[in-house]
Amino acid sequence: MKRIGVLGGGQLGTMLAGAIHDLGAEACIYEPEPAAPACARFREVVNAAWTDAEALGRFFASCEAVTYEMEHIDTRALKALDTTAKLFPNVHVLETAQDRALEKTFLQQAGLPHVxxxxxxxxxxxxxxxxxxxxxxxxxxxxxxxxxxxxxxxxxxxxxxxxxxxxxxxxxxxxxxAIDLALEASVIVGRSPRGEEAVFPVFENVHSEHILDLTVVPARIPPELSEKLQAIAIDAARALDVHGLLTTEFFVSRKPGRPTSRSVAVGDYHVYVNEFAPRPHNSGHVTRNACTASQYDVLARILLDVPVSSPALVGPGVFCMGNLLGDVWLAQGRRDLDLSSLRQFPEVIDVVLYGKRDAQPRRKMGHFVTHAPDADRAIQAAKAFRKNLLT
CATH class of the missing domain: 3.30.1490.20 (ATP-grasp fold, A domain)
Structure with a gap:
């Protein structure tokens, strides 16, 4: 049985580990915090610091391939281990995404749109x-x-x-x-060492106080804008030479930027890359329901050298993912979330609770997905369901 390492045991690592298991491999978790969600769900767990070179060395030695669920990992120990052959995406990609100055400089040098x-x-x-x-x-x-x-x-x-x-x-x-935003969007691309590429549909993202609130797919944008966003995301993944996943977050405006910015014009829209996430992404949760393969499935296939192709939407209608923050648990005043109101919301087709022990304001504790014939109804159902949980 192949062993695939995941650096990080939060919700993204947990769902990725499940996809790895679905393909008959062993998911091995490296996570400094013993109370992290994946530590309670999987057998192979190493609890050690990111700076523990000895523990990381043993972990890498025990795995055929390793990936990560977040960028906030100290790369000094990883570089000392020479993880080039096993880490997906590689340390260079990770370091670029960790540093906003490096990220913007990369966009500038690669000729990609940026503010x-x-x-x-x-x-x-x-x-x-x-x-x-x-x-x-x-x-x-x-x-x-x-x-x-x-x-x-x-x-x-x-x-x-x-x-x-x-x-x-x-x-x-x-x-x-500062861009005058018309909307925010993201595109997830998967690339394998064999040169196979998978690009997901465009996700339309709505934020509240800087935290992702809702993700809508398909995005409510013209087809030519969708195609351009996907093309830029693929160009970025190729320019970074990503093997694994790359999420590209976009700013879309109806106004041109400053003379020193570089935008791509599509009709009345001006497109800029905001930032990268070389891993599964919060907006990609919706792919578990909306697409023929999820972001976790695609990354698991890349790590296990299984063929990949671009996922498609599973059918008509619109999907909307809503985040569940710790505020919901605090409003209910209970440790276990009361989901009895689900019977009132047939549009809610999935609820995922991450298993985090302590509910805190603005902390991501779970998500849910609605499905409806059109975007307005999918969004309205998501807002109504979450409001019901808060009261």
Missing amino acids: AFAVARGRDELLQLAPSFGFPFIVKTIRGGYDGKGQAFVATAADLEPIVSKLAPDGVYLLEE
Whole structure:
């Protein structure tokens, strides 16, 4: 039986491990936190720090291939192990996605669409660059941010000092043009070492307070825009030489950006790459119900050298994935979520609870999927179901 390693035991790693098992292989989890969801579900688990080179070395030696469920992994130990042959995607891809400055520079050098940006090395340089860069802009730490963490919107010069005063004096920061968004979208691409490519349908994403709230597929955009987003996502995966999964997140605007930005125009739309995730993605949960193969299935096939092809939607209608945050558990005041209202919502076709022990505000604890003849009804059903859980 082949052994496939997964770095990280959260919800993404758990669902990937299930897909690996479905193909007759053993999923082995490396996770520093013993209470992580995958640690309670799978037999082969190593609980050790990301910096524990000895434990990582034994883990890699025991697996035919290894992947990861998140970018926030210390790569120094991975590089010391020379993981080139076993890690999917490789360390170079991981390091590029970890660092917002490297990511933007890659987009620029590869000729891929991107917003105007500048890199400030230290708080003083940020203050000096800001007036010439121009307001409004978004300031971001180059590492560690997700779900809106590590970033702030700077509308005017008057806002700058209070925001910068909270930053570390010697940090490295990204100044990024603020786009007038029409919508956000993502495309997941899988690539195998044999050159096979799989591209998923375009996902339309709606965020609330910087956290993904709803994902709609098929996206409510013109076909030519869908085709262009998929083509850019494939180009990015090829340029990075990804073997595994690459999620490309897009900003789509109806207005052109600054002269120093690089957009792709499609009809009345202007497209920019926001960022990459070289792993399964939160927006891709919906593929378990909406597509002939899920994002987890495709990655499992790549890791196990099983042929892959582009998934298709399973049928007509629209699917909508909604996140379930810890706020729902806290509102119900109970450890086990009360799902008795499901009988009132036939549009809800799937509910997945991740098994995290502690509910916290804004923490992703589960998701659900609705299916309806059109997008409005799928979205309305998702909002109504979640509102019911909160009351």
